[in-house]
Amino acid sequence: MKYFLKTQSGREFELEISAGNADSYSIKIGDRTIQADFTDVDRLGQHAAIFDGRSFAASIEESDEQHLLVNIAGETFTIIAQDEREKAADAVASQGPPRAEVVKASMPGVIVSLAVAAGDVLEPGAPVAVLEAMKMQNEVACLHGGVVEEVLIEAGQSVEANQPLIKLAPAPQE
Amino acid sequence: MTLSPDFPIKKVLIANRGEIAVRILRSCRDLGIDTVAVYSDADRNALHVRFANEAFPLGGNTPAESYLRGDAILAIAKQCGADAIHPGFGFLSENGAFAEAVEAAGLRFIGPSSHAMAVMGDKLASRKAMVAADVPVVPGGTDAVKDAAAAAEAAEEIGYPVMLKASAGGGGKGIRVVENPEEIETAFTTASGEAQNAFGDGRMYVEKYLVEPRHIEIQVLGDKHGNVLHFGERECSLQRRHQKLIEEAPSPVIDEATRQRMGSAAVAAAKAVDYVSAGTVEFLWSKGEFYFLEMNTRIQVEHGITEEVYGVDLITQMIRVAGDETIEDCVGLIPRGHAIEVRLNAEDPENNFLPSLGTIRNLRWPGGPGVRIDSSVYRGMDVTPYYDSMLAKLIAYGRDREQARRRMLRILQELHVGGVKTSAGVALQLLQTKGFREGNYDTGFLERYMEDQDAREVARDLPDDLEEIAVMVAAIYRQRAGARRHIKPTADGHATNSWVAQARREQHGGQVR
Structure with a gap:
């Protein structure tokens, strides 16, 4: 299976994985082929990887199946990993009309202030609220922007992680 | 260490949580002293609760609802028959009224007197006390000057370079660094004019400008018999917005003669307030000179590296001192080897070091020679928004600095914390920088490292193809x-x-x- 991967440094990789017996795989990357042995240690994220004899303790966490955090030898890499179908679907979605968006709390905490009201038009990445946790203030921003359809919280309110804060409708097309 | 059978403290209530509560509890247990934990609702499952002999709820979640409730904590201490209260750091540790209330109730407060806290907690009062005790303070900055001539006179007395600071100050306006006497008149006129425009007040302060300042602090310990000793320095310059990330002892820039000079100054500072128990005198160090910054009248987060190089248990010493013992068994201790500490915080360095909350889903601790983990973390623990983000202190000890550095690299590679983001990754990077390797860094190093990715000078110990x-x-x-x-x-x-x-x-x- 072919995979397209992108790291937080902006580098892009194209790999082809073929499964062999049990936990063995062969990886095609560029013009190289690497033999891999890969096991799930504890079903909690720890894995043991051996690539052409080089051994690594790898830890993997996923926020969803395409977004992975991979820790190798103490360094953490944020990776978007897509197969061919997902990459194609992504390409189609990015060309389509803007989508509606729900801005969620990035962590549990208290809403210190709200920067928007219903009807406001937001640019992509515009701040919508300030969230406080552990005595630190964190700005919550929208991703795609749009028109504020509904404000679901009030200043001073406690929120859970991933709690919806603001509903946005797609910005009107020019 | 064993205590005499008539040692007056048999049971200690620990008025704290997290890593430091566990740390204090461990020393108590090693001494054969019973421990009492108090806990908030959020901390019901915490290790400090499970490891204690007795545990009592405070209710609530926020510090104000729980660990800051001095009256409730004192009531529990009296009810359960504790002889002493250890406040740890943060919370009630530098609250003079609480210390007095504990003593008034007939219990022992494991820490300094409220008088020492009051003097050292006040910027002006502590500066005055330090000047009287001949402890060097940052020259200048006490009286405003109104014209260029007065500024030049003050600068001559302080010694160049100096910094001109608007008396009304703020937002970087009205600040000038002046390298030599030829520049001072122009600098005063422009800076004062700027301040006049911005704040309607053109008066300026003249202060010594510290080039490449380092934060170096001295550990002190006093007893109730008038003895005060120092345990050398800790180098704490790798910090960001006053949050330290990596500390080491000894400092790469302090030689034995300077150590003795700084140690004597710290002892003088402590004696000026009749200091009892463990405390830390913080200095700013620049180009071979050092200046008193403040004194922290409590045990400090990074005390562990001093313990490693001096072979002393500071928590045990605090308990002994509170029980009227002397510190004579600490006389003549000398530092051996090198210790490095990394603070493992639940925070996201890629996102401005903001707290990273969640559940610790996976945990793999390092081990082996020269490794010490002071922690309160367990698998399944929720990292809540109520308290500070420190999960653990990772301490590497080596015969020399390079061995300690290599051990810390190993520690950070063996470590795995799943479920929250941590400071481990950025610490691993910093340990590989040219600046850290050479011991050449100041208090601005971490900030510059995070902000300017292109200027990072790194000689990697790790493979280059990890990505x-x-x-x-x-x-x-x-x-x-x-x-x-x-x-x-x-x-x-x-x-x-x-x-x-x-x-x-x-x-x-x-x-x-």
Whole structure:
């Protein structure tokens, strides 16, 4: 299976994985082929990887199946990993009309202030609220922007992680 | 260390939580002293609760609802028959009124007197006390000057370079660094004019400008018999917005003669307030000179590295001192080897070091020679928004600095914390920088490192192709997840695949087990 991967440094990789017996795989990357042995240690994220004899303790966490955090030898890499179908679907979605968006709390905490009201038009990445946790203030921003359809919280309110804060409708097309 | 049978403290209440509560509890248990934990609702499952002999709830979640409730904590201490209270750091540790209330109730407060806290907690009062005790303070900055001539006179007395600071100050306006006497008149006129425009007040302060300042602090310990000793320095310059990330002892820039000079100054500072118990005198160090910054009248987070190089247990010494013992057994201790501490915080360095909350889903601790982990973390622990973000202190000890550095690299590679983001990754990077390797860093180093990725000078100890390795790991992980979706175990435990399931669905009219 072919995979397209992108790291937080902006580098892009194209790999082809073929499964062999049990936990063995062969990886095609560029013009190289690497033999891999890969096991799930504890079903909690720890894995043991051996690539052409080089051994690594790898830890993997996923926020969803395409977004992975991979820790190798103490360094953490944020990776978007897509197969061919997902990459194609992504390409189609990015060309389509803007989508509606729900801005969620990035962590549990208290809403210190709200920067928007219903009807406001937001640019992509515009701040919508300030969230406080552990005595630190964190700005919550929208991703795609749009028109504020509904404000679901009030200043001073406690929120859970991933709690919806603001509903946005797609910005009107020019 | 063993205590005499008539040692007056048999039971200690620990008025704190997290790593430091566990740390204090461990020394108590090693001494054969019973421990009492108090806890908030959020901390019901915490290690400090589980490891204590007795535990009592404070209720609530926020510090104000729980660990700051001095009256409630004192009531519990009296009720359970504790002889002493150890406040740890933060919370009530530098609250003079609480210390007095504890003593007034007939219990011992394991810490300094409220008088020492009051003097050292006040910027002006502590500066005055230090000047009287001949402890060097940052020259200047006490009286405003009104014209260029007065500024030049003050600068001559202080010594160049100096900093001109607007008396009304703020937002970087009205600030000038002046390198030599020729520049001072122009600098005063422009800076004062700027301040006049911005704040309507043109008066300026003249202060010594510290070039490449380092934060170096001296550990002190006093007893009730008038003895005060110092335990050398800790180098704490790797910090960001006054949050320290990596500390080491000894400092790479302090030689034995300077250590003795700084140590004597710290002892003089402590004696000026009749200091009892463990405390830390913080100095700013610049180009071989050092200046008093403040004194922290409590045990400090990074005390562990001093313990490693001096072979002393500072928590034990605090308890002994509170029980009227002397510190004479600490006389003549000398530093051996090198210790480095990394603070493992639940925070996201890539996102401005903001707290990273969640559940610790996975945990793999390092071990082996020269490794010390002071922690309160366990698998399944929720990292809540109520308290500070420190999860653990990782301490590497080595015969020399390079061995300690290499051990810390190993510690950070063996470590794995799953479920929250931590400061471990950025610490691992910093340990490989040219600046850290050479011991050449100041208090601005971490900030510059985070902000200017291009200027990072790193000589890596780790392989260069880890990104590619991580990408291969991610691809195989996805491949396996995809394979699992096609072969799911059925209720009777037999693996099946989606083709078989589809065939069954067709056979049984949509009924799939």
